[in-house]
Amino acid sequence: xxxxxxxxxxxxxxxxxxxxxxxxxxxxxxxxxxxxxxxxxxxxxxxxxxxxxxxxxxxxxxxxxxxxxxxxxxxxxxxxxxxxxxxxxxxxxxxxxxxxxxxxxxxxxxxxxxxxxxxxxxxxxxxxxxxxxxxxxxxxxxxxxxxxxxxxxxxxxxxxxxxxxxxxxxxxxxxxxxxxxxxxxxxxxxxxxxxxxxxxxxxxxxxxxxxxxxxxxxxxxxxxxxxxxxxxxxxxxxxxxxxxxxxxxxxxxxxxxxxxxxx
Numbered sequence: 203x204x205x206x207x208x209x210x211x212x213x214x215x216x217x218x219x220x221x222x223x224x225x226x227x228x229x230x231x232x233x234x235x236x237x238x239x240x241x242x243x244x245x246x247x248x249x250x251x252x253x254x255x256x257x258x259x260x261x262x263x264x265x266x267x268x269x270x271x272x273x274x275x276x277x278x279x280x281x282x283x284x285x286x287x288x289x290x291x292x293x294x295x296x297x298x299x300x301x302x303x304x305x306x307x308x309x310x311x312x313x314x315x316x317x318x319x320x321x322x323x324x325x326x327x328x329x330x331x332x333x334x335x336x337x338x339x340x341x342x343x344x345x346x347x348x349x350x351x352x353x354x355x356x357x358x359x360x361x362x363x364x365x366x367x368x369x370x371x372x373x374x375x376x377x378x379x380x381x382x383x384x385x386x387x388x389x390x391x392x393x394x395x396x397x398x399x400x401x402x403x404x405x406x407x408x409x410x411x412x413x414x415x416x417x418x419x420x421x422x423x424x425x426x427x428x429x430x431x432x433x434x435x436x437x438x439x440x441x442x443x444x445x446x447x448x449x450x451x452x453x454x455x456x457x458x459x460x461x462x463x464x465x
Contacts, residue, residue: 206295214305228314285383331397335368354441368402
């Protein structure tokens with residue numbers, strides 16, 4: 203059982219400094235890390251980091267040919283197609299499974315160390331993918347006091363500040379010809395005949411530390427896609443209806459009865 207942890211990178215150095223050592227420390231001996239960097243937009247700071255990082259055996263893994271027994275770094279030329287970017291992994295690895303991570307995500311040590319039994323179960327059942335729960339948090343929420351209200355996220359957070367928990371993501375899939383990502387933006391994986399869903403546990407989760415300040419910048423680009431604009435508008439409208447319905451229910455069920463001024 204072998205895994206390729208694939209991370210497409212643009213400019214997320216602060217996250218890579220945590221995720222790459224974490225993977226090296228905990229992944230299996232037959233696993234590898236694949237990093238794709240933007241030929242034009244990846245800053246020199248990330249290139250410097252990738253060129254000097256050494257694993258626990260003090261073996262520098264970045265070479266002129268982009269290779270190392272457990273790490274490969276490849277360049278891509280951005281073509282405004284997120285699926286094409288994610289499908290690069292199929293070209294550069296022969297590992298049995300691909301675990302796709304966004305550059306601002308990390309994994310729990312437990313998940314990395316104990317992933318193989320899940321993959322063995324999926325393979326035995328003839329399933330092609332594994333759904334992973336994801337912990338979403340905002341690190342700068344206090345700096346944007348109107349963000350929750352403006353985006354109708356009143357009921358999106360649990361008592362630990364996790365948004366949309368467990369928000370399952372199909373991120374592990376077999377390296378097969380009939381499985382590919384599709385869609386220029388808000389892409390999805392297609393071809394998996396069936397998938398295993400891991401229990402909604404903090405121990406087996408993707409860690410996604412989001413930043414509203416960075417999201418605002420990203421949205422400027424995402425809004426150039428009509429599909430994103432339409433989907434975002436629809437999501438806002440749907441969340442608005444849910445919030446209004448729940449607030450209405452709260453008013454009717456309050457101890458004071460229905461009183462508009464209580465909200």
